[in-house]
Amino acid sequence: MSTLTLPDPDRAVLARRNDIVRQLKRLVPEAILITDLEGRRTFETDALTAYRRVPLAVVLPGTTEEVSAVLRFCHDNHVKVVPRGAGTSLSGGALPLEDSVVLCLSRMNKVLEIDTANRVARVEAGITNVAVTEAASGNGFFYAPDPSSQIACTVGGNVATNSGGAHCLKYGVTVNNVLGVRMVMMDGEVVDFGGTHLEAPGYDVLPLIVGSEGQLGVVTEVTVRLLKAPEGSRPILLGFDSTDAAASCVAAIIAAGIVPVAIEFMDRPAIHVCEHFVAAGYPLDAEALLIVEVEGSEDEIEYLLEKVEDIARDFFPSSVRRSQSAAESAAIWKGRKAAFGAIGQLSDYYCMDGVIPLSKLSKALDEIGWICRKYRFDVANIFHAGDGNLHPLILYNANDSIQLERVELCGAEILKLCVELGGCLTGEHGVGIEKRELMYLQYSDEDIDQQVRIKEAFDPSWLLNPGKVFPIEGRDARKMRGLDMHGIEPEPAEGHHAP
Structure with a gap:
């Protein structure tokens, strides 16, 4: 690969960039180093496609030792590092800076150990979510967190990002299913946190690491809990004439003490798009649809579905249909899992991620509709209703700079609403760059300062995934460390606001 060149840069800047590339070529095999412009553009964005930045270089390590070597080099040379997996982040969490090295762990995708006796699996960080369950399913086990992008x-x-998913209502999100991690610190030190047991000796640092958005270290291995696969499971489809009735039904199911595996919500626009996409058998005359899944023995499933149906009758459902086969259940879930892709075929969309108390679900949906109408946008609501994790999809034209600015304001107002209703800014997508300036909606100066202190304890020079999570507005000089360019100027920006 050729030495990195840029159009008309300052000589000192170009010299530093080329020097970094030359040293990286001596450090790692050239086959795992990407420095040409076309190759680097592959990593210029993540699923939040409104933002684009071309990194200085990309390294595709295959081992923890290679990760350690790259981080040690970047630490010693004060080079920023952006860890990256599949790039499915919806908050700009994997967006690079122009003077950063992207460390993409997609080659580290092996299952290292399946221990069914202790119900754990040890995997490399680059393995796909669904591949963990596939590796364990032959022994009758599964890995619980199941984001819609799990493939x-x-x-x-x-x-x-502490991801969740449809079935996390019963089993919890990532932090509830991770027992240990191997993490490389910014200076290259390799540290193990947790282990193979529910309780590990020493301080419980894992909850800090899970959800830290690559700002504390680079996780290369993960030890996860495996759960015994249930005897069976089956969903029921409940159609309603109003979103208010559907929302009230969700709260009533939870209040009754029933804990389904999942309660998923779709409004009319989402129902029609998904039904057209996969023909799942969704009721097209409904204003809102609930997918409620329960599990257990066949007798237990029948009992729970009967209870759910009894509760739903109080809200006058327009349709009730229990799945009668594994194929029918698969079709129902295929429609839900394909929802984002189905809507993406029709329009660009801005996917929000906020959390509200279940008692405020009906109010939240009414207010979201009003906010989107105010900004002249259509919206489709598809979300994890059981735990109040909202995902409004605001439909807009990403190539229209005026619409792009309006959709960001619209999304910010929705997130502000979530906080005002007693919820929070993010359920599973993280803060990234999308929500960093909104952090003050939820946290005081003292709260954010405490989080900054934790960041600095792990990464004093602010080299790991800088420019994410913490608000830039109002930062003092100490918190701004790592955001100056250290002699490297940015390439011409593409997309919307600079991160």
């Missing part, structure tokens, strides 16, 4: 998203990325 593509990686376990390391799930750890970074």
